[in-house]
Amino acid sequence: MTARTVQVTVDCSDPRALSEFWCAVLGYVFPPPPPGFESWDAFSASLPPELRNSRSACEDPDGVGPRLFFQQVPEPKVAKNRFHLDVRAAPGLEGGERMRALEAEATRLIGLGASRVERHEPAPPMQAGHVVMRDPEGNEFCLD
Incomplete structure (x- = not known):
């Protein structure tokens, strides 16, 4: 193949x-x-x-x-994405260092026209913490 x-x-x-x-x-x-x-x-x-x-x-x-x-396309976005991008803004970082890096990137992206939706705190064992954002047209993505 x-x-x-x-x-x-x-x-x-x-x-x-x-x-x-x-x-x-x-x-x-x-x-x-x-x-x-x-x-x-x-x-x-x-x-x-x-x-x-x-x-x-x-x-x-x-x-x-x-x-x-x-x-x-002529129609506007009307519902939550079923598929989204994860922007790997803090690979390898953990805890407070990770969340500070994600917050710094969120601030930069807001300056470019993004909007912040919510922050998810680290919750071991499966979640390292992330920030949900929207691009200028409302498409959700995560800072991971």
Whole structure:
């Protein structure tokens, strides 16, 4: 069997803005524009108005993490996600040190447009503690 890669697709109202947010969260970058275009803005300007900002993507510059693809949909988000991302902001840390690292990252992400939902304290033996957040369009994710 051939190895598979994963692309995470997000339905949203503003693909460019949401991809910029996630690039900043994860340290991702925009892929190169299509051949013949110096920038994504130049490519977008070549499209009919109704297709501009209909899609965007960001990628791990090291090629390790999954590609994120954002596609515009007409309907708003109305319910809790059944699938979410865990942003590993404090791997290997425990207790107070872990929670301080998660709080520092939560503060940074709020500055980028995220909102905080709730904090879950460490509860041994199964939970190390995490912070539930929402991206600018209300999609839940966790700082883990």
